Amino acid sequence: MAKIAVLERKCTGCGQCRAACPFGAIDMVRGRPEMNAACRVCGLCVKACPQQAIVKLETRSAEVDKSQWKDILVFAEVSGGRLHPVCLELAGKARELAAPLGFKVRAVLVGCNVGRYAEELRHYGVDEIAVYDDPALAYFRADAFAACVEDYIRQVKPSVVLVGATSLGRSLAPRLSTRFRTGLTADCTRLELRENTDLVQIRPAFGGNIMAQIVTANTRPQFATVRYKVMDSPVRREEASGVILPRKLPKAVGESKARCVSVTPVPPKKSISDAEILVVGGRGLRKEGDLDMIRELASLLGGDWAVSRPLVEKGWATNERQIGLSGRTVRPKLIITCGVSGAIQFASCMKDSERIVAINSDRAAPIFDVAHVAIVDDLYQVVPELIEKLKEAQA
């Protein structure tokens, strides 16, 4: 980090620095320059000052002793009465990353009556499962949950902490990373661990046009969130391994100011991320009513339907049905896209599907780069024919 400082004893208040600043970042206060929030630390004012009264200070952040931070910790989220599948995906990824460095995989469970989930985690190659189980943790309160996870992190000093990019995880992870004054990379799509224990956190940036590689080089732990269905789901092992470690409730939980006044259960909704078969409508559809044939095809195949973003923007579907960077990531067994061009923001979130069938009248459409079966034709021809054929077969 660098900053600009003014040496008051040398400054004459001539204002040449202010005139030289291209960002309007210098205010003259009581005859002396003061940097405001627009300062880019470009150093032009340093050069402009005839009295050498302005200096650029470089502060070096102290390097952490990385050898003191070992292992990978996965936050095991329990929501809707189940262990969220994203944490199993993360446990599998953690196992893969940990092996070359000889790290352990740890998990932390927070909630009330969560013992059975700890047992379940033992089938996924987790070495140690810390459990904070208390009626005070029956409902998610970000500060109370953060206090528990912080307590365990301080105890075991993990090098990496992986959290699912769920609503709960997105609330928890930033609180934790600020408590440790360390980095957090949201919505990673790939993770790699270097020999020096730096986690390479790869995620789309600039509207999905580049894949950024982000490293938290000087602090530990390294926090990353990952969306559901981005990592492979691990196979449940028959034999259980790993130890369950009940933990004492940290004092800070009792000091939480948040109180649960009432709870209104939301009926469980089907998510397109869980569908095994998906039929997707894109901007190739001419009017809202044409989504009916997408729904019909999906239903005949025993699957669900989804859309690309333009259809959400037109108000034809809700965001919950949108595939893509600003929607959901999906990995069904079969996906049929109808009139979708395959822009990177869409394709990056469905390209790992087992079978991709793309219907598009433009043979140069990028969707064909990720498709296993390419149908270069008018969707208004193909989709009704498919529906007809399926009806015949069912009859």
Ligand SMILES: Cc1cc2nc3c(=O)[nH]c(=O)nc-3n(C[C@H](O)[C@H](O)[C@H](O)COP(=O)(O)OP(=O)(O)OC[C@H]3O[C@@H](n4cnc5c(N)ncnc54)[C@H](O)[C@@H]3O)c2cc1C
């Ligand atoms: C930051 C950011 C985030 C974004 N997030 C998302 C996201 O989450 N999800 C998303 O989908 N997009 C997202 N986008 C938008 C994305 O860039 C594309 O604009 C969008 O995916 C295009 O949707 P589409 O393929 O349905 O439409 P288009 O790109 O317009 O493609 C329509 C396709 O239909 C074909 N077609 C037309 N008529 C027919 C026909 N009769 N038969 C067969 N084919 C036909 C055309 O050849 C064309 O290829 C994002 C963009 C940005 C900048």
